[in-house]
Amino acid sequence: MRDFSQDIDWLSINTATIRKQHGQEVALNTLLDQCASAGIRAVSPWRDQVAAVGLNSIAAQIRAHGMALSGYCRGGFFPAADAAGLRAALDDNRRAIDEAKILDAPCLVMVVGALPGALDGQAHYHDIARARQEVLDGLAASLEYAREVGMPLAIEPLHPMQAADRACINTLEHALDMCDALDPDATGALGVALDVYHVWWDPKLQQQIVRAGAKRLLAYHVCDWLTPTRDLLLDRGMMGDGVVELKKIRQWVEAAGFRGYSEVEIFSERNWWQCSGEQTLQVCKQRHQTVV
Template sequence: MRDFSADHRWLSINTATIRRQRGQEVPLARLIDQCAAHGVRAISPWRDQVAAAGLADTARQLKALDIGLSGYCRGGFFPAADTAGLRAALDDNRRAIDEALTLGAPCLVLVVGALPGALEGRPVHKDIARARHEVRDGIAATLAYAREVNLPLAIEPLHPMQAAERACVNTLEQALDLCDELDPARSGLLGVALDAYHCWWDPKLQAQTARAGERRTPQERSRLLAYHVCDWLTPTRDLLNDRGMMGDGVIELRRLRQWVEAAGYEGFAEVEIFSTQDWWQRDGDEVLTTCIERHRTVV
């Protein structure tokens, strides 16, 4: 396992972690400058932030500061109420791939979606099997374009608590089953984003992480495309926006990284923290300093 104690060269910051500072939304350009000032080599920005800042301007700023990406958030949300909605989702994912390419992202992270309308509190139907079928078809269609432009897609399984409104793919096993069906050659263009917050509880996690790294021939590629870290607090006050700083909760982060790296993952550990009541109320430099310290000591 890699030694992170001496530096933070393998630390990435998902911009959600510092997008709110002292309770206020902060422009992406400022977030990028803050990361550069702390010697952070990679980020993972969100599409809405990039849209607000300007795609071309963001690409230029990243290049000028020599900051790369560990991923791009996010594509997905494939299920829809009707055929027009399904088509709109595919068009949006194609745009997301184009944006990721412009920014030099190594992958587009897919939060696949679930029951249409549930995120707004008005689900159109309750048929989760239908939603999963639409997810499968949506990924297949999006993968066809991803192959044309050589941009990998990373399916991110979300915790079952978010199965109704955000993602009906809820275990690493589910995500890998989709990968095996749609990309049996293990081309490297379809894989997974393993998020500690969403997957730490899974009794099959060690075995499925090893499965993600399997390569039967030299031509095959690992399915592990991104690795996200934070911590699970006890008690958790909000299941969406009360993630913990690494080391403040119950996830065995060192053990999990040992599994991930044993499976061949050599990329960034990307810190992704949503924290309305704590870290989003703090100064961004304090948050980044803490991320760096915990990356060295507990990740």
């Protein structure tokens, strides 16, 4: 396993981690400057943050700072109430692929979606098998275009608590089953984004990480699971503050061949989003060197 104790060369910051500071939203161009000032060499930005500043402007800023990307968040949300909605999702994912290419991202992270309308409190249908089929169909169509432009897609399985509203793929095994169905030769065009927050609990985790191997492991996200968790979406913990066996999981991931960044992705409405970006980044650096 790589030694992270002496430097932060393999630390990446998902920009959600510092998107709010002192409770207020902060623009992505400011976040990138903060990361650069902290000596952080890689980031993973969100599409809405990029759009708010401008794609070309952000691409130029990333190049000027000499930064790499560990991923681009996010594509997906394929299921829809009707045919028009399905077409709109495919169009949006095509745009996301193009954006990821302009930013020179190593992959586009796919949060695949679930029961359409559920995020707004009223699902248009309750058939989760239908949603999973629409995800499979949407991934197949998006993968065809992604192959053309050379942008790998990384399916992110989410914790089962989000099966209704955000992602109906909830285990690494299920994500890999979809990869095998759509990319049976493991060409590198389709893989997974492994977020410890969503998968740490899975009794098959080590087995499925071995199955994934280097060709399928496209991104690795770290944070921690707090006990108690006060909000299942917005109360992620800083690494070392919760119960996830971070070093053990990274050992498994690296034994399977992963050599990319450990990307810190923390949604923390009551804690880290109340701090300054500089404070949060300093703790991220320290925890990366000691507990990740």
